[in-house]
Amino acid sequence: MRRFFVRRRIMSAVAMAALAVASAEPATAQFGGIVYDPSNYAQNVLTAARSLEQINHQIEMIQNQATALINEARNLASLPFSSIAQLQAQVQRTQQLLGSAQRIAYDVQSIDKTFTAQYKGVSLASSDQALVDGAKDRWSNSVAAFEDALKVQAGVVGNIDGARETMSSLVTSSQSATGALQAAQAGNQLLALQSQQLSDLTALMAAQGRAQALDAAQRAAAQDQAREQLRRFLAPGTGYQPGTVSMFHN
Incomplete structure (x- = not known):
């Protein structure tokens, strides 16, 4: 100049x-x-x-x-750093935890079938052993649901470290961006990270809600079964009927 x-x-x-x-x-x-x-x-x-x-x-x-x-x-110029593969892997791990749900899966038809058979009222024609087996199955469903919820919680907590590393790398890449495209791509990846964290929260809420719903259904079914067992206990029997007894044989 x-x-x-x-x-x-x-x-x-x-x-x-x-x-x-x-x-x-x-x-x-x-x-x-x-x-x-x-x-x-x-x-x-x-x-x-x-x-x-x-x-x-x-x-x-x-x-x-x-x-x-x-x-x-x-x-x-494109951003040299990409976190998409890592975020997709974290989402896939959470989906696998949800897909491995025990006994009652996250499926509308499966839930409807199970509730119809185990939760919607106690049959008056059921035997006492059938009532005991039904109560045991419902209790097992609740325990399995709480176990599944704990697994999902552990998976979400495990994703926190990966999210922290990804956020640090994206912020560094954004601050060192040399052009508008790199800055926009860094911003898009930060939004993808937020979406992954929201999906983890959604999965966690779904697992906890499932466990709480099954536990509440188990208590409601237990109350219904208790009323039936009480009715059977208080129902009048045939009582004592006199009859002829032979004590000696000629």
């Missing part, structure tokens, strides 16, 4: 000198057969000065275009 201003000053000085020569009275001189015309010389100097100024202007335009291209290249 400093050399550019120096060139401009030299050009201005040359132009002023040329104008001074041109404004003087025209004169000619001859040296060894060569005719020297000061007016023509001044015109040539002015033409050269204008040409030099145009060249400098074109150089400045080319420099500006080069700077613009460099900035565009920076804006189009």
